[in-house]
Amino acid sequence: MTRHYQAMVSLVFAVLAASLATSCSRSAAVSVIVPKPTAFGAAIVELSGGKQTAQTGSLLPQPVVVQVNDAQGAAVAGALVEFSAVPGVAFVPPNGLTDSSGQVTTNVSLGGMAGRYEIVASTSDKSHKAIELNIEEIALGYQQTLGRLLNDQYCERCHNPESTVERVSNFDNLEVKPHPFTEGDTLNKISDADLTAIIGHGGPALSKSALMPAWGNTLSKSDIQALISYIRAISDPPSRSAGPVYAKN
Amino acid sequence: MKEKLTSLWQKLFGDSVRAFGVVSLIFLVSLAIAPAKNFFSEWRHYQHGYLRMIRNRSDANTLQRHFQGGIQQIWLPELGVVDRCTSCHVGLKEASLTDVPNQPFRTHPVIPHKLDQFGCTVCHRGQGAATTLSEAHNSTLAWEQPILPAKYIESSCGECHRGPLPGTPQLNQGRSLLSREGCVHCHTVKLPNGSTMKATDDPPSLSHIADKTTREWVFAWLKDPQAYASTSTMPNFKLSEDDARDMSAFLIANSTPQAGDTGTLSAKPSADPVSGASLYGESFCASCHAVQNAAGNMVGGNVGPELTRVGSKVKAEWLQAWLKNPRAYDAGTAMPHYRFNDGQVATLSGFLLSKADSDFLANVHLDAATPEQIAHGKRLVSDYGCASCHEIAGIKKPENFAPELSRVGSKPVTQLIFLAGMPHTLPDYIAGKIKQPREFSPGLKMPQYTLTPAQIDSLTTALLSLNDRSHVLPPSLAVAATPESDYQPAGKAGKLMSDLACFSCHRINGHGGDMAPDLTWEGSSVQREWLVQFFKNPGTLRPSLIRRMPRFNLTDGEVNDLTDYIMTVYQNPAIDRDSMPLSGYSQGQVELGRQLFYGKYSCQGCHIVDSKTDKGYIGPTLTHVGSRLTAAWIYQWMKNPQSLRPGTIEPNRAMSEEDARALTAFLISQKGGGKSPLLAKGARNGAPAQEVAKK
Numbered sequence: 001m002t003r004h005y006q007a008m009v010s011l012v013f014a015v016l017a018a019s020l021a022t023s024c025s026r027s028a029a030v031s032v033i034v035p036k037p038t039a040f041g042a043a044i045v046e047l048s049g050g051k052q053t054a055q056t057g058s059l060l061p062q063p064v065v066v067q068v069n070d071a072q073g074a075a076v077a078g079a080l081v082e083f084s085a086v087p088g089v090a091f092v093p094p095n096g097l098t099d100s101s102g103q104v105t106t107n108v109s110l111g112g113m114a115g116r117y118e119i120v121a122s123t124s125d126k127s128h129k130a131i132e133l134n135i136e137e138i139a140l141g142y143q144q145t146l147g148r149l150l151n152d153q154y155c156e157r158c159h160n161p162e163s164t165v166e167r168v169s170n171f172d173n174l175e176v177k178p179h180p181f182t183e184g185d186t187l188n189k190i191s192d193a194d195l196t197a198i199i200g201h202g203g204p205a206l207s208k209s210a211l212m213p214a215w216g217n218t219l220s221k222s223d224i225q226a227l228i229s230y231i232r233a234i235s236d237p238p239s240r241s242a243g244p245v246y247a248k249n
Numbered sequence: 250m251k252e253k254l255t256s257l258w259q260k261l262f263g264d265s266v267r268a269f270g271v272v273s274l275i276f277l278v279s280l281a282i283a284p285a286k287n288f289f290s291e292w293r294h295y296q297h298g299y300l301r302m303i304r305n306r307s308d309a310n311t312l313q314r315h316f317q318g319g320i321q322q323i324w325l326p327e328l329g330v331v332d333r334c335t336s337c338h339v340g341l342k343e344a345s346l347t348d349v350p351n352q353p354f355r356t357h358p359v360i361p362h363k364l365d366q367f368g369c370t371v372c373h374r375g376q377g378a379a380t381t382l383s384e385a386h387n388s389t390l391a392w393e394q395p396i397l398p399a400k401y402i403e404s405s406c407g408e409c410h411r412g413p414l415p416g417t418p419q420l421n422q423g424r425s426l427l428s429r430e431g432c433v434h435c436h437t438v439k440l441p442n443g444s445t446m447k448a449t450d451d452p453p454s455l456s457h458i459a460d461k462t463t464r465e466w467v468f469a470w471l472k473d474p475q476a477y478a479s480t481s482t483m484p485n486f487k488l489s490e491d492d493a494r495d496m497s498a499f500l501i502a503n504s505t506p507q508a509g510d511t512g513t514l515s516a517k518p519s520a521d522p523v524s525g526a527s528l529y530g531e532s533f534c535a536s537c538h539a540v541q542n543a544a545g546n547m548v549g550g551n552v553g554p555e556l557t558r559v560g561s562k563v564k565a566e567w568l569q570a571w572l573k574n575p576r577a578y579d580a581g582t583a584m585p586h587y588r589f590n591d592g593q594v595a596t597l598s599g600f601l602l603s604k605a606d607s608d609f610l611a612n613v614h615l616d617a618a619t620p621e622q623i624a625h626g627k628r629l630v631s632d633y634g635c636a637s638c639h640e641i642a643g644i645k646k647p648e649n650f651a652p653e654l655s656r657v658g659s660k661p662v663t664q665l666i667f668l669a670g671m672p673h674t675l676p677d678y679i680a681g682k683i684k685q686p687r688e689f690s691p692g693l694k695m696p697q698y699t700l701t702p703a704q705i706d707s708l709t710t711a712l713l714s715l716n717d718r719s720h721v722l723p724p725s726l727a728v729a730a731t732p733e734s735d736y737q738p739a740g741k742a743g744k745l746m747s748d749l750a751c752f753s754c755h756r757i758n759g760h761g762g763d764m765a766p767d768l769t770w771e772g773s774s775v776q777r778e779w780l781v782q783f784f785k786n787p788g789t790l791r792p793s794l795i796r797r798m799p800r801f802n803l804t805d806g807e808v809n810d811l812t813d814y815i816m817t818v819y820q821n822p823a824i825d826r827d828s829m830p831l832s833g834y835s836q837g838q839v840e841l842g843r844q845l846f847y848g849k850y851s852c853q854g855c856h857i858v859d860s861k862t863d864k865g866y867i868g869p870t871l872t873h874v875g876s877r878l879t880a881a882w883i884y885q886w887m888k889n890p891q892s893l894r895p896g897t898i899e900p901n902r903a904m905s906e907e908d909a910r911a912l913t914a915f916l917i918s919q920k921g922g923g924k925s926p927l928l929a930k931g932a933r934n935g936a937p938a939q940e941v942a943k944k
Contacts, residue, residue: 055419057399059702107702112399113351114358141358146416154898157867158854173864174854210851217901218891222361229359244350 035097038078040126041068044133047103053138053234055145057112060137066121067102075102085119086246088112111246114141116238118247134247140233147230150223151181154215176209184235192228199224291381292320295337299354308345315343320380323368327723330368332377334385338369361416371718372405373397388674393662397713400706401676404658407714409722411442412730423711425449426704430482434638435651435695441720442729450482451581454640459504460578461567465613468497470562475699477562477609478555480539480547484696487687492629498618499626503642507578525600528593536764536796537583537753540604550764550796552583552753560605568598576748585750588802633694651695658716680709734759742814749801757819764796767894770882772819773826774893777812779877784808790869790877821885821893829880834914842915845908855899858919868899873921884913 049064068079081104082095088111096104110117117139122132140148151159159178161171171177179186187195197205199219203212215224232239262268287293296318303312321335340346340354341364349355357364370377374397379385388395397405403420413421427433428449438446458467469476471493474483488496519525529535534556539549541557549555563571570577572594575584589597618626627644630636634651636644657679665678668688681688683705686695700708736758738746746752752761757768771780785808787798803811820826846852855867858874874883885892887909890899904912 055400057402058419058706059400061703109400113355142416143359145418149415149418154900168866170855170866173866210849211854213851213854213900214902215900217903225359244348246350 034082034095035080037080037097037124039076039098041076041079041098041102041123041131042071042125043069043073044081044121044123044131045069046121046133046135049108050135051137051236053140053148054110056110056114056139056141058109060108060110063105063107064119064121064135064137065103065105066133066135068098068104068123069102077102079123081121081123083108083119083121084248085117086111086248089117089119089246091119108137110137110139113246114139114144114233116245118245120248138233140230143226144230144233146223147226147228147233150219150227151230154219155181155227174211176211178212181231182234182236184237184239187231187235188237188239195228195231196224199227292333292336295353296339299339302349302354306345312343312345323365323377325366325368328368328371328718328726330371330377332368332370333380334369334375334377335364336380337382371408372402374405388662395674398676401710401713404710404713407711408716408719409726410728411440412728419707419710420714422704423707423709426700426708427711430698430700430708431484431638432654432708435634437649437653437655438715439653439655441722441727451583452483452638453579455500455504455635456640456642457504457507457578459501460506460564462562462564464497464501464615464618465610466562467500468493468615469610469613471496477558479541479699480551480555481699484698486633486696494615495618495622495626496629496633496635497615497626498622499624499630500641502618502623503627505642519595519599521596522600522603525596525603528597529600531800532587532597533797533799536799552762552764556601556604558604558606558609560602561607561609563602565598565602568601569594572597583750583753585753585799585801586748587799590802633696654712655715656717656720658713658719676709676713679712680705683708731759736760738814738818740814742810745807745811754796754798765798768815768819770819770821770824770893772816773821773824774879774882775877776831776879777816780812780815781808784811823892824879824881824885826879826881829884829913831875831880831917834918838911838914839918840915842911842913845912846915849908850902850904850912858916871916871919873919875917875920878916880913880917883916884909887912 045067047065047067049060049062052060052062054060064083066081068076068081070076075098077098077100079098079102080095081098083091083106084094085091090109092107092109094106096106098104104121108119115138117137119135119137120132121135122130124130157167158170158174159181161169161180163169171180181187190198194206198208198212200214200216202214203209205214219227238245261271296316300313300316303309303316306312316339319336320333323330323332323335335341338353340349341357343356346354346356368377369375374394376385376389376392376394379392383389384392386396400419403417406414406417407420407424410417413424427438428446431448431450431452432438433446433448434452440446466477470483471486471488472490473485474481475485535549537550537552539547539551539555539557541555542548547555559568567578572587572589574586575582576586630641631644631647634647635641636646637650658675660675662673662675662678665673665675666689667673667678668681671677671681682695683698683700685697686693687697737743737760738757751757751768754762754765755768756763775783783798784801784803787800846858852858853863853865855865857863857865857870858872860870860872882893886899887902887904889901890897891901
């Protein structure tokens with residue numbers, strides 16, 4: 001009986017030890033290896049990759065590139081930059097040492113909730129004080145993605161002043177300039193109902209230019225709602241109806 | 250030890266009254282376990298949290314009224330769904346809770362479906378019947394389907410929707426990549442409707458490869474296709490020097506010459522870079538072919554192969570024969586038969602041959618192939634399944650060469666072998682396998698593709714949609730794809746249209762490309778004289794477009810055949826071309842139309858009628874529209890553009906009869922001053938594309 005008891009106790013201990021060991025090894029695999037910095041900067045600046053839009057959970061089209069400078073504004077090589085954000089946002093790589101031109105590049109996948117994500121790139125100066133840079137990115141849900149596709153097809157060629165190789169902007173050709181959809185200062189003041197009226201019935205519905213045609217016979221009600229949700233999602237400064245900002249505390 | 254136990258037993262049960270008390274106590278405690286477990290359950294904790302959260306909101310009363318306590322369940326027997334997710338996710342249907350930062354209390358984002366009709370796990374996967382977070386979201390021993398990461402969520406749309414949807418760009422792209430990147434050459438994908446997914450790429454036949462290129466090029470290409478052309482879709486098989494040497498030996502030795510593949514021209518390839526570049530531009534080669542410019546950017550389309558280093562690849566005689574008539578070498582090619590004269594072939598071939606990279610083959614030195622090497626090469630070509638994609642004389646296309654993927658989205662995780670450090674989920678496995686197939690085992694035949702991370706995510710999404718549910722779905726829920734049309738025009742004109750590869754760019758009756766306008770109703774749309782002129786000298790209607798219709802050097806007879814066919818066959822039944830005259834409208838009506846054009850409808854935002862004042866760049870230029878379109882077409886277009894060309898971006902203005910008539914009168918009066926619009930507007934011989942675009 002005692003022998004049995006002892007055997008059972010040792011078995012229990014063995015199981016406990018084994019499970020402890022596996023859980024430890026699992027957490028070891030997840031932990032991030034942080035390289036040791038060889039230099040320290042005084043400032044961190046964004047080079048490119050901010051204010052991008054992507055579908056919820058997916059990769060931003062362009063990587064985020066930041067640069068670490070010293071007090072004189074010259075690039076610092078070998079400084080450690082770490083990226084962080086709310087859980088659900090993934091960085092590949094999550095950290096890195098700046099290259100010879102003082103830059104670190106990371107690919108960012110946004111979280112599963114539609115909204116704005118504030119990501120933080122941080123480095124530390126000589127006294128190990130953290131220097132942080134906030135970069136904002138926008139995740140689009142289903143409705144906003146639909147709106148973006150409609151925007152690309154119907155709206156962007158007049159409302160976006162930038163031209164690309166595939167799409168020449170018509171913005172400069174218009175006598176009355178349309179509002180770019182990022183123009184939050186103006187668009188945030190227009191209610192959803194008014195935007196619906198302008199899109200559906202054209203500019204004259206709100207005594208605005210007839211150069212904005214009526215889309216109510218071409219786009220469905222849900223299409224127009226999708227467009228508005230997209231406009232709200234990308235406006236700068238952010239529209240309140242776009243929902244919460246996902247920031248790290 | 251034994252004594253202690255005995256005394257404990259005595260103390261508890263020695264006396265029958267005491268024994269009764271103890272047993273009753275144990276009984277009561279055990280009875281209390283169930284309600285206690287229920288009281289402390291996770292979902293109750295969330296529901297309490299929800300009630301606390303809504304208490305301080307301005308719409309607390311409404312939310313309180315909607316709230317239902319207890320375990321909630323969506324039961325859809327037809328779909329096999331028992332979802333209790335709404336027991337914790339209490340706020341999903343509350344439209345006002347969009348400002349709550351996170352689940353479980355936030356409103357569900359707007360989607361085209363109702364929660365009550367589709368449940369949760371149909372889209373999100375996970376275990377619907379579970380009532381604890383870890384069992385519902387994660388995989389357990391009894392349930393290995395965890396929640397689907399947000400980036401693959403569109404795969405669930407694809408279970409029912411078999412065709413492309415406007416709101417699922419990632420799924421659409423993934424599906425098109427599956428057929429475009431050649432995946433389905435090796436992997437069979439049986440679709441739920443019983444058909445098999447077809448490849449849309451057209452890898453070239455290798456049966457006459459020696460006519461086209463050298464063994465050295467084949468060797469270098471096999472070693473690293475992307476070194477020759479970074480946009481190449483041919484994957485890297487990571488071959489050893491010896492294997493590539495033997496495979497190139499076999500492919501060249503196996504090649505047979507084909508009549509018409511090589512030609513000798515009276516004129517030698519001319520090395521005049523200026524006229525070569527201008528003929529390349531004027532023929533709009535860049536609409537389909539890309540070339541990497543000095544800045545490293547790819548300029549041009551992706552219908553045909555990249556031409557950055559084409560001079561290092563092709564033999565001069567083959568290139569000349571190809572330019573003369575590509576259909577002699579490849580009857581099914583997407584390249585039009587341009588009908589170049591010998592001088593043009595010499596100019597263009599000289600220009601293309603100058604696009605060579607002297608470094609590319611500099612280090613390739615191959616000795617003459619031995620019969621053993623050729624035999625070994627043949628074995629390798631069969632082993633690697635080259636004939637799955639390419640036609641190779643003497644080697645049959647292998648069947649079931651790679652695992653079937655028809656239900657890969659339901660593959661049990663227990664059957665998968667993961668790499669170290671890789672999360673054990675199906676999406677991670679699929680994405681990892683596409684990204685680096687050889688990492689899983691060096692002996693695997695699947696080659697290394699050059700895909701962007703976004704493309705890998707798209708492909709994974711499309712593959713996850715090929716799952717058990719998509720196959721066992723009730724037919725009432727399946728949304729079929731529009732069947733692919735295989736329309737082919739008949740007769741002499743039909744032959745001419747295949748020869749000119751019209752369908753590489755234009756779509757007619759649902760068949761063809763989308764680079765150029767849909768021509769299904771072209772016969773109702775344009776005037777005959779204009780069409781004849783256009784074939785002879787195609788100008789541009791849209792100044793901002795880079796891609797244009799090339800000039801094909803057609804004979805008068807060919808132009809007539811094509812025009813006759815288009816004018817008679819491509820007629821819209823709703824339009825009587827002759828019901829409205831092309832001239833003779835009253836001045837008053839024309840003037841009313843002008844006012845409507847510039848005022849009420851402000852068409853000048855997108856179109857140009859008067860090139861001095863109007864600047865609209867989106868729609869076609871209308872300075873000569875009265876010599877181009879028929880009045881009946883313009884009238885119908887004013888009434889409802891989408892009825893004539895579904896998907897056109899011109900908004901439907903729901904015009905009255907009078908407005909449409911007046912605008913038609915105004916537009917048909919824009920004849921462009923008698924001169925042919927095309928001759929007046931540029932597109933002269935020799936003018937490079939950029940210059941034309943500016944005019």
